Amino acid sequence: MSPTSSSRPAAPRIVVLGSLNMDLVLRVPHAPAAGETLLGRSFATIPGGKGANQAVSCAREGAQVRMIGCVGDDDHGRALRQALERDGIDTEALRTDAAEPTGTALIMVEDSGQNRIVMIAGANAGVDLDAADLRTRLEGAAFLVTQFETPMAQVERAIALAHEAGCKVLLNPSPVQAIAEPLWPKIDTLVVNEIEARTLSGLGADSPLEAAAAGQAMRARGIARVVVTLGARGAVAVDADGARHHPALVVQAVDTTAAGDTFLGALATALGEGQSFDEAVRLGIRAAALCIQQPGAQPSIPQREAVLRSPLPPDWIPL
Numbered sequence: 001m002s003p004t005s006s007s008r009p010a011a012p013r014i015v016v017l018g019s020l021n022m023d024l025v026l027r028v029p030h031a032p033a034a035g036e037t038l039l040g041r042s043f044a045t046i047p048g049g050k051g052a053n054q055a056v057s058c059a060r061e062g063a064q065v066r067m068i069g070c071v072g073d074d075d076h077g078r079a080l081r082q083a084l085e086r087d088g089i090d091t092e093a094l095r096t097d098a099a100e101p102t103g104t105a106l107i108m109v110e111d112s113g114q115n116r117i118v119m120i121a122g123a124n125a126g127v128d129l130d131a132a133d134l135r136t137r138l139e140g141a142a143f144l145v146t147q148f149e150t151p152m153a154q155v156e157r158a159i160a161l162a163h164e165a166g167c168k169v170l171l172n173p174s175p176v177q178a179i180a181e182p183l184w185p186k187i188d189t190l191v192v193n194e195i196e197a198r199t200l201s202g203l204g205a206d207s208p209l210e211a212a213a214a215g216q217a218m219r220a221r222g223i224a225r226v227v228v229t230l231g232a233r234g235a236v237a238v239d240a241d242g243a244r245h246h247p248a249l250v251v252q253a254v255d256t257t258a259a260g261d262t263f264l265g266a267l268a269t270a271l272g273e274g275q276s277f278d279e280a281v282r283l284g285i286r287a288a289a290l291c292i293q294q295p296g297a298q299p300s301i302p303q304r305e306a307v308l309r310s311p312l313p314p315d316w317i318p319l
């Protein structure tokens with residue numbers, strides 16, 4: 001199906017296991033150096049966290065999403081839960097931990113659009129899977145989408161359960177750490193940025209050609225598909241047919257927070273709808289381009305309708 005088509009396939013079911021953070025966003029002319037006191041431009045409190053952002057991106061692309069995670073028993077936790085519910089996301093499996101504060105991210109956005117982030121896991125460290133419930137939810141779901149902002153033991157359990165249930169796994173190994181060897185063949189689609197690609201493959205990923213080689217090296221460990229995102233240079237898609245460079249759209253970056261999460265949600269939903277890998281990557285490129293033209297994490301994630309109205313990226317280039 002072409003991403004420009006107006007007819008919509010059935011909504012795929014996607015289970016997201018991941019973090020929820022309240023983002024405390026400081027807009028600054030530039031990041032302060034050690035010892036420097038700087039007059040910032042503005043402060044805002046915005047729902048974020050990789051897990052929640054990816055859940056919101058899937059939902060705004062039209063997927064039926066269930067979120068698994070943990071928030072604190074505080075105002076930020078309640079606001080994050082409500083934000084997901086406003087997007088129609090099922091929060092029944094979202095736990096409240098009375099002992100820990102909701103996860104927090106202090107995000108400094110420079111005038112250039114670059115960001116610097118300090119994260120406090122808080123309640124995200126208390127994610128505790130209900131295996132029976134998760135197994136039921138994974139049966140018939142198109143994807144389990146997960147990242148590394150919740151405890152590794154829970155992520156590994158969820159991936160194993162998804163594999164047993166015949167549900168494909170889309171992993172975004174961020175913040176990057178080693179992926180245990182037995183997990184690799186249980187992953188269907190791996191989405192990494194340049195830094196993650198470099199760490200996991202041990203190879204450079206500074207150019208599309210290098211990213212293709214890094215992607216091939218990771219695929220050789222048992223994964224069907226790898227996407228290496230390259231910021232303003234777009235993304236490289238690697239599968240059994242080889243590697244393709246998908247150039248990004250040329251846009252003015254206001255705030256790149258959640259660009260990768262937006263990309264991933266569009267990719268996962270399109271794959272769940274049965275679109276081809278390359279069409280799904282193109283949709284991700286278009287969605288991410290809209291995201292970076294708006295400030296904040298969740299407020300900047302576009303709806304599918306807006307993505308379909310946005311410009312088409314240049315054709316992909318075989319590598």
Ligand code: ADP
Nearest residue numbers: 193229230231232234235248253259260285288
């Ligand atoms: P992450 O935020 O996870 O590090 P990237 O920076 O690679 O991920 O961005 C993810 C996607 O967002 C890219 O593949 C690209 O499509 C889009 N993107 C990011 N920055 C830009 C930019 N400056 N211009 C156009 N597209 C961008």
